[in-house]
Amino acid sequence: MKISSLSFDDLVRKIKSAHSLADEVMVFDREFLTSKHILNPETMQPIRLEDTVFVLCRYGEISFSVDYKTIRLTNGSLLKLSKRHVIDNISIGSNCEAVAIVISRKLMQSCIRDTPVIKKILTATGRIHTAPILQLNEEEIRHITDIIMRIKKYLNMPEHAFQSHIVRYETGIFIMEAAHTYLQRLGIETQDGDKENRKNEIIRKFNELIIKHHKEQHAVLFYAEQMRITPAYLSRTVSAASGKSPLQWIDSALITEAKILLRKPDTTIKQVAYELNFGDQSSFGKFFRRHAGMTPMEYRNEMQKEK
Secondary structure (H helix, E strand, O other): OOOOOOOHHHHHHHHHHHOEOOOOEEEEOHHHHOHHHOOOOOOOOOEEOOOEEEEEEEEOOEEEEEOOEEEEEOOOEEEEEOOOOEEEEEEEOOOOEEEEEEEOHHHHHHHHHHOOHHHHHHHHOHHHHOOOEEEOOHHHHHHHHHHHHHHHHHHOOOOOOOHHHHHHHHHHHHHHHHHHHHHHHHHHHHHOOOOOOHHHHHHHHHHHHHHHHOOOOOOHHHHHHHHOOOHHHHHHHHHHHHOOOHHHHHHHHHHHHHHHHHOOOOOOHHHHHHHOOOOOHHHHHHHHHHHHOOOHHHHHHHHHHHO
């Protein structure tokens, strides 16, 4: 299997230059999501999303981590990712066929403003944050794909007098159709009595707290106290559900955040250590080396070589 030499940032720039409307909406499919664009997982750079992304895997498999948890998309999987999600370790199968749409914050706000009901739908689907993958049937796959392809069609028609209006209109339709499908699924689950039990609620809350506090809070005790449970109970619950201890989840969040910050050349290693609430640069360096297998400076130099 051929591994592309493109860095992730290069690939993002190439995607944006391919089909864009002032960077407000982007569509990419087989050309960018097949095996020839697989990136080496050893050099994959974690990124934090600034836009809303929907990914539909029609065939094959895509795997990556979202907020430090492994996600796998297979035939008919639809994934919604929102602003500030952290993405890492992308791997795309050789037989994968997928389509995705990236919607800027500006355009999303415009769609919500023009169609206020969208905001209510997105609020109602807040549970998607903890269970973002939805399995579509064949009819739903065709329907969602058709809408995205219509958007792509008009992105490739800059000469059309109403291009921007049509793209925005079709994007609004896509958002409503996707949200409607999620709501239908969630409604079915509720009717079947498939409610989150206590353990699932603990996992969900723990993940939310890590995303919010991992920079300044590194101790399991803090998260247990926030959830009003004992550290031992939190450890048993999280370890049984995920195979990783709470401390391992916290460390994963920290190392991913550290890699994101180290990619900023104007940020010193001392500043990274301070932002992540380490006592000094030395303790941060030891932590980073233990988890990344190299020093922060060595990692920064490796990233510079990839550009």
